[in-house]
Amino acid sequence: MTDEMMEEGGAPGGVVKKFLYVNRKAPYGTIYALESLEVVLISAAFEQDVSLAFLDDGVYQIVKGQDTKSVGVKNFSPTYRALEGYDVEKLYVEKESLEARGLTEEDLIVPVQVISTEEIADLMESHDVILSF
Amino acid sequence: MLHTVNKSPFERNTLESCLRHAKKGSAVLLIEDGVYGALKGTTVSGKVSEAMKSVTVYALQPDIEARGVQNRVLDGIKLVDYGGFVDLVTEHNATQSWL
Numbered sequence: 001m002t003d004e005m006m007e008e009g010g011a012p013g014g015v016v017k018k019f020l021y022v023n024r025k026a027p028y029g030t031i032y033a034l035e036s037l038e039v040v041l042i043s044a045a046f047e048q049d050v051s052l053a054f055l056d057d058g059v060y061q062i063v064k065g066q067d068t069k070s071v072g073v074k075n076f077s078p079t080y081r082a083l084e085g086y087d088v089e090k091l092y093v094e095k096e097s098l099e100a101r102g103l104t105e106e107d108l109i110v111p112v113q114v115i116s117t118e119e120i121a122d123l124m125e126s127h128d129v130i131l132s133f
Numbered sequence: 134m135l136h137t138v139n140k141s142p143f144e145r146n147t148l149e150s151c152l153r154h155a156k157k158g159s160a161v162l163l164i165e166d167g168v169y170g171a172l173k174g175t176t177v178s179g180k181v182s183e184a185m186k187s188v189t190v191y192a193l194q195p196d197i198e199a200r201g202v203q204n205r206v207l208d209g210i211k212l213v214d215y216g217g218f219v220d221l222v223t224e225h226n227a228t229q230s231w232l
Contacts, residue, residue, distance in 0.1 A: 024143075025144075026141050026166050026169065026200070027198055027199075027200065028165070028166070028196075028200065029139075029140070029141065029166030029231060030166075056143060056144070057141050057144055057169070059145050059165070060169065060200060062204065063200065063201040064199075064201055065201035065202075065203065065204070066196045066200060066201035067201070067203075068198075069198070069201065070194070070195030070198055070199070071195045071196060071198075071199045071212075074197070075199070077201070100143065100175065100176045101143070101169075101172070101174075101175050101176075102172065102173060102174025102175045102178070102205065106147040112177050
């Protein structure tokens with residue numbers, strides 16, 4: 001890798017791929033949600049084109065009002081609000097998953113685009129790399 | 134008998150299986166991701182409400198709060214803290230954990 005390439009940014013050789021992170025697990029019960037968030041931040045540091053999709057129990061990751069004081073684990077939900085600062089701004093939530101859980105867009109801590117199952121499927125088709133958590 | 138459920142009802146069938154096997158008068162305690170079964174307006178709310186006619190359903194408050202769902206708990210579900218969890222275990226002859 002030449003110095004010139006490095007100056008282009010974090011992406012070696014200037015290659016930018018479209019990454020989709022598919023989040024399907026509730027927070028805290030398993031480590032998947034937190035691990036996904038960590039990898040998202042890493043790929044953002046490499047200046048990749050990052051999108052996040054929340055479906056099934058993954059929608060619970062971004063529910064407002066999480067308070068983990070009594071369970072003694074870190075509340076990582078505020079981190080989703082910091083993603084904007086890393087140019088991660090494409091957050092998609094599956095409408096059907098919200099509805100099955102009695103949730104609406106107003107219950108979420110970050111601005112998102114609510115889209116249908118079919119649109120989520122199209123989103124998956126349109127990305128180069130899909131990382132599933 | 135005390136039954137505990139620790140998995141989301143949207144991901145596993147443990148809550149459903151538990152409710153099918155819980156006899157009248159027994160206690161069901163929802164913990165960890167199992168607390169998602171304690172909420173209003175979901176696709177499983179109806180099943181849980183129906184079960185509450187014959188069993189008492191509890192949910193662990195710290196797990197409810199961690200997940201930000203404290204304002205969505207079904208009417209009639211009793212919230213307990215860790216001390217209450219211990220009390221439920223000691224009050225019942227046996228505990229069945231639906232893993």
